[in-house]
Amino acid sequence: MTSLDPAPLSGRQPRAVRSALAVLEEVVASGSGVTAKEISAALKLPQATTYRLLNLLVAEEYLVRLPDLRGFALGRRAARLSPAVAPALSxxxxxxxxxxxxxxxxxxxxxxxxxxxxxxxxxxxxxxxxxxxxxxxxxxxxxxxxxxxxxxxxxxxxxxxxxxxxxxxxxxxxxxxxxxxxxxxxxxxxxxxxxxxxxxxxxxxxxxxxxxxxxxxxxxxxxxxxxxxxxxxxxxxxxxxxxxxxxxxx
Structure with missing residues (x-):
């Protein structure tokens, strides 16, 4: 393996990736302001796991904490996952x-x-x-x-x-x-x-x-x-x- 080769995924990492994507999807579905508790309940994830995934997604700018710190919304990088399509003008x-x-x-x-x-x-x-x-x-x-x-x-x-x-x-x-x-x-x-x-x-x-x-x-x-x-x-x-x-x- 060269220094440029990616490290192999461990057995637990794919599950963590799926969970992070599920959290992101839940924020999209629930809308701006959804709380960690609501996400945890909807996905049946332990609260500690949910908080850890939310912190990671915030750090990577896929999510942002709202100013009152009570909920989450999509961040800058999440917007780039769905390119804006200009609507047809009548x-x-x-x-x-x-x-x-x-x-x-x-x-x-x-x-x-x-x-x-x-x-x-x-x-x-x-x-x-x-x-x-x-x-x-x-x-x-x-x-x-x-x-x-x-x-x-x-x-x-x-x-x-x-x-x-x-x-x-x-x-x-x-x-x-x-x-x-x-x-x-x-x-x-x-x-x-x-x-x-x-x-x-x-x-x-x-x-x-x-x-x-x-x-x-x-x-x-x-x-x-x-x-x-x-x-x-x-x-x-x-x-x-x-x-x-x-x-x-x-």
Whole structure:
């Protein structure tokens, strides 16, 4: 056996792997907030074994502990097990987006939120957005990504690292947390030059009627100095079109 050969599995390891996968599956089935006690009862596992497996899955970022420490939710690496698939956009929804494009000189993009990722479902062909993999891997530097992070019990579960792209990129966890709190309260995300120094974006949420669940985001992109302005009339247009999109995307 060379130094590069994997160590052989012992007799007990496959069972441990199966148990860990069962715990992960139970969190998916039960939803965010399921407790260790509930998982132990559902899988008929000893509580000590359940806690040990949960601690391992948290350490490997497949799960996260919720802020109140009373339950668990899927982590960043679990989201990668199921690649986000962009839903087909209906003609009616596309018409709403095109209507907004005809009213502004900004780039208009529509994105869905699935499996903890931002997925562009109608990028503006006249104003090509940033590469999709950047949006998915570094949501904290985009307005659409900030909308998604502001909805999370713990944004750290979806952020790979606080990488600096420009001098304006937020790289402090405390500063990002405060920013996301403001976004959640205002229902508006804004980034000015954080991904590209000369560009910025505004984004508003599209929520499912009745449920209030975040299903998509509508973004306007343009020069960073324009994004930094008040833009109340423009934001009003965005909110109006987001409301029209809600029943078409839910």
């Amino acid at each position: 003609t009616a929804a596309r018409t709403v987006v095109d209507h907004l494009r005809g009213m502004v000189r900004w780039g208009v993009h529509l994105a869905s939120f699935s499996a903890g990722q931002v997925t562009l479902i109608d990028p503006d062909p006249d104003h090509p957005p940033s590469d999709g993999h950047v949006l998915a891997r570094y949501p904290q530097v985009t307005a659409l990504g900030k909308l998604l992070l502001a909805e999370q019990p713990d944004w750290r579960a979806l952020v790979r690292d606080l990488r600096r792209f420009t001098e304006f990129t937020v790289t402090s966890g405390a500063e990002l947390s405060a920013q996301l709190d403001g976004i959640a309260e205002a229902g508006l995300a804004r980034q000015c030059g954080e991904l590209r120094a000369d560009r910025g974006c505004l984004a508003v949420p599209v929520r499912g009627p009745g449920t209030g669940m975040l299903v998509a985001g509508l973004a306007l992109c343009g020069p960073a100095h324009r994004v930094a302005e008040s833009n109340e009339e423009l934001i009003g247009l965005m909110r109006d079109h987001a409301e029209r999109l809600a029943p078409l995307l839910a």
